[in-house]
Amino acid sequence: MSPKTLYDKIWDAHLVHEADDGTCLLYIDRHLVHEVTSPQAFEGLRMTGRTVRAPDKTIAVPDHNVPTTLDRANAETMTEDSRIQVAALDTNAKEFGLHYYPVSDVRQGIVHIVGPEQGWTLPGMTVVCGDSHTATHGAFGALAHGIGTSEVEHVLATQTLIQRKGKNMKVEITGKLAPGVTAKDITLSVIGVTGTAGGTGYVIEYCGEAIRDLSMEGRMTVCNMAIEGGARAGLIAPDEKTFEYCHGRPNAPKGSNWDAALAWWKTLYSDDDAHWDKVVTLRGEDIAPVVTWGTSPEDVLPITATVPAASDFTGGKVEAAQRSLDYMGLTAGTPLRDVEIDTVFIGSCTNGRIEDLRAAAAILKGKKIAVKRAMIVPGSGLVRAQAEEEGLADIFKEAGFEWRLAGCSMCLAMNPDQLSPGERCAATSNRNFEGRQGRGGRTHLMSPAMAAAAAVTGKLTDVREMM
Amino acid sequence: MDKFENLSGVAAPMPMINVDTDMIIPKQFLKTIKRSGLGVNLFDEMRYDEDGKEIPDFVLNQPAYRDAEILVAGDNFGCGSSREHAPWAIKDFGIRCVIAPSFADIFYNNCFKNGILPIALPQEQVDILMAEAQKGSNARIEVDLEAQTVTTSDGTKIAFEVDAFKKHCLLEGLDDIGLTMEKAAAIDTFEASASAARPWV
Numbered sequence: 308m309s310p311k312t313l314y315d316k317i318w319d320a321h322l323v324h325e326a327d328d329g330t331c332l333l334y335i336d337r338h339l340v341h342e343v344t345s346p347q348a349f350e351g352l353r354m355t356g357r358t359v360r361a362p363d364k365t366i367a368v369p370d371h372n373v374p375t376t377l378d379r380a381n382a383e384t385m386t387e388d389s390r391i392q393v394a395a396l397d398t399n400a401k402e403f404g405l406h407y408y409p410v411s412d413v414r415q416g417i418v419h420i421v422g423p424e425q426g427w428t429l430p431g432m433t434v435v436c437g438d439s440h441t442a443t444h445g446a447f448g449a450l451a452h453g454i455g456t457s458e459v460e461h462v463l464a465t466q467t468l469i470q471r472k473g474k475n476m477k478v479e480i481t482g483k484l485a486p487g488v489t490a491k492d493i494t495l496s497v498i499g500v501t502g503t504a505g506g507t508g509y510v511i512e513y514c515g516e517a518i519r520d521l522s523m524e525g526r527m528t529v530c531n532m533a534i535e536g537g538a539r540a541g542l543i544a545p546d547e548k549t550f551e552y553c554h555g556r557p558n559a560p561k562g563s564n565w566d567a568a569l570a571w572w573k574t575l576y577s578d579d580d581a582h583w584d585k586v587v588t589l590r591g592e593d594i595a596p597v598v599t600w601g602t603s604p605e606d607v608l609p610i611t612a613t614v615p616a617a618s619d620f621t622g623g624k625v626e627a628a629q630r631s632l633d634y635m636g637l638t639a640g641t642p643l644r645d646v647e648i649d650t651v652f653i654g655s656c657t658n659g660r661i662e663d664l665r666a667a668a669a670i671l672k673g674k675k676i677a678v679k680r681a682m683i684v685p686g687s688g689l690v691r692a693q694a695e696e697e698g699l700a701d702i703f704k705e706a707g708f709e710w711r712l713a714g715c716s717m718c719l720a721m722n723p724d725q726l727s728p729g730e731r732c733a734a735t736s737n738r739n740f741e742g743r744q745g746r747g748g749r750t751h752l753m754s755p756a757m758a759a760a761a762a763v764t765g766k767l768t769d770v771r772e773m774m
Numbered sequence: 775m776d777k778f779e780n781l782s783g784v785a786a787p788m789p790m791i792n793v794d795t796d797m798i799i800p801k802q803f804l805k806t807i808k809r810s811g812l813g814v815n816l817f818d819e820m821r822y823d824e825d826g827k828e829i830p831d832f833v834l835n836q837p838a839y840r841d842a843e844i845l846v847a848g849d850n851f852g853c854g855s856s857r858e859h860a861p862w863a864i865k866d867f868g869i870r871c872v873i874a875p876s877f878a879d880i881f882y883n884n885c886f887k888n889g890i891l892p893i894a895l896p897q898e899q900v901d902i903l904m905a906e907a908q909k910g911s912n913a914r915i916e917v918d919l920e921a922q923t924v925t926t927s928d929g930t931k932i933a934f935e936v937d938a939f940k941k942h943c944l945l946e947g948l949d950d951i952g953l954t955m956e957k958a959a960a961i962d963t964f965e966a967s968a969s970a971a972r973p974w975v
């Protein structure tokens with residue numbers, strides 16, 4: 308047999324049909340659904356008299372525009388259109404018999420945090436969701452990517468997706484990370500090297516010692532941002548850490564099924580002499596804590612750097628960099644560590660898991676915030692409960708952070724959690740696009756530890772100085 | 775889905791790289807449960823000021839481009855989220871073809887599902903079309919999907935590539951769910967053997 312990559316192996320195991328022109332029909336094991344990108348798909352099913360082919364493989368949870376304030380049980384805190392969207396998901400989930408975690412359920416949270424937490428995401432699966440950060444689930448060695456609403460409808464109706472096979476890209480992070488450097492710094496640094504279009508047309512497999520050393524939470528952070536690098540999916544081969552994370556989860560296999568699953572999962576790795584269409588290698592030791600300075604995730608620099616000038620770039624990037632600098636209100640040559648911050652947001656499917664909250668708490672313990680506002684939005688109700696149990700919530704509250712309920716919140720600011728024009732935010736989310744966190748809002752992406760450090764000093768800060 | 779008919783129209787120039795989905799349709803418009811009506815909010819934050827007044831400099835507000843049917847843009851168009859609201863807004867505005875050196879994968883795919891033709895061309899050719907678009911409403915660009923060509927007002931013909939299956943679906947306006955359902959037997963067979971091999975799924 309010819310050697311295969313992990314991507315090849317999962318692909319082959321899910322291929323239903325391949326046409327002569329290479330158009331393939333791929334079977335989908337798990338379909339995650341949220342309120343924003345699904346109403347039109349369910350409406351499409353109704354209009355054509357179709358139904359959901361595999362409701363037992365379909366999981367629904369509202370997350371994008373649910374309020375995260377403590378009074379959210381009170382429907383009045385939602386705008387009318389948000390309320391209608393969430394109500395539509397409720398109706399659709401019940402009518403079509405999907406697995407469903409409503410807002411009132413403690414297991415509710417960001418779809419990409421709930422999936423793994425509940426054991427829906429498992430190695431070797433194909434996972435899709437009408438959301439580009441579905442790449443997160445690749446941390447388990449699952450082929451997971453975002454789809455549009457028409458494709459959501461296609462998967463609901465047929466449990467398959469029409470696809471063409473992507474190319475194989477290997478991103479290797481060798482060696483060890485220095486103290487203060489995290490999974491977020493890895494994934495941002497990779498995008499800094501490849502650019503936001505570097506992964507277009509590829510599925511990325513992340514490997515190397517620094518990746519192996521990461522926890523499952525850290526691996527999810529890395530894969531989450533594969534899409535910011537242009538790749539539809541990011542993968543990490545499953546290992547003992549993966550199996551341990553999955554074991555005992557509510558929807559993970561049990562008994563003899565577990566043994567059978569484990570036997571297959573252990574075959575899920577890229578063969579030594581597999582072919583790669585593109586290879587990128589970074590030394591773990593070379594990665595520093597980073598922040599973004601512009602309005603594209605590729606605008607990333609070590610915290611010790613200064614704001615670049617547009618003339619440092621070439622081609623279309625010159626104009627784009629100038630536009631970014633104007634939008635961000637930054638002057639070339641300013642040390643990043645002198646940039647003052649108004650707001651801190653810790654949360655999102657990139658960094659809303661328990662490990663992220665622990666990292667923030669380690670910095671915040673016994674300190675007070677020096678910014679106008681700071682909020683922590685746990686990725687799920689269960690993450691929130693665990694953080695309370697571990698005493699992290701008290702640390703956050705004593706430091707002056709708002710301690711919220713689970714949801715996407717200020718990652719995309721569909722609910723009232725928004726920046727105002729000119730407001731500058733240290734955020735642990737994944738996109739620093741213009742207006743992403745609110746019209747005119749200025750976003751600097753970074754790790755939870757770096758965001759916590761910025762909260763304490765009121766400026767972009769090198770977390771290594773606080774350790 | 776909607777058919778893509780051959781098109782001869784005004785092209786709006788947008789010489790920016792990394793035009794992301796948050797620019798194309800900001801999130802406050804994602805709360806709809808319909809596919810239609812998003813055209814007025816296309817590029818909302820670039821097109822209107824905070825009071826909702828048009829920003830005259832923005833390309834689609836200029837008289838020459840108000841009825842543009844083609845958009846010519848920079849590298850990595852449509853990067854960001856999977857929101858199909860982006861192509862819905864483009865379509866609802868009246869744009870049926872986007873030309874750029876490259877597109878983000880999900881956006882590219884979403885276009886075809888909505889009768890929009892995304893054309894990726896080498897930078898030099900996009901530069902020619904960008905210059906053409908900048909001439910305003912007199913310079914109409916012709917797009918022929920069947921022949922896979924784009925023709926400028928002075929007759930310069932540029933050939934483009936498109937996936938044969940996607941082209942077929944777009945030309946015929948085929949519903950790909952319907953097409954897949956014709957393969958129900960293959961899906962049944964796959965499902966049976968997969969659930970025997972991986973019963974935990």
Ligand code: SF4
Pocket residue numbers: 370371417418419438440655656657714715718719736737
């Ligand atoms: S947290 Fe942000 S990136 Fe993640 S699913 Fe929600 S909106 Fe999307």
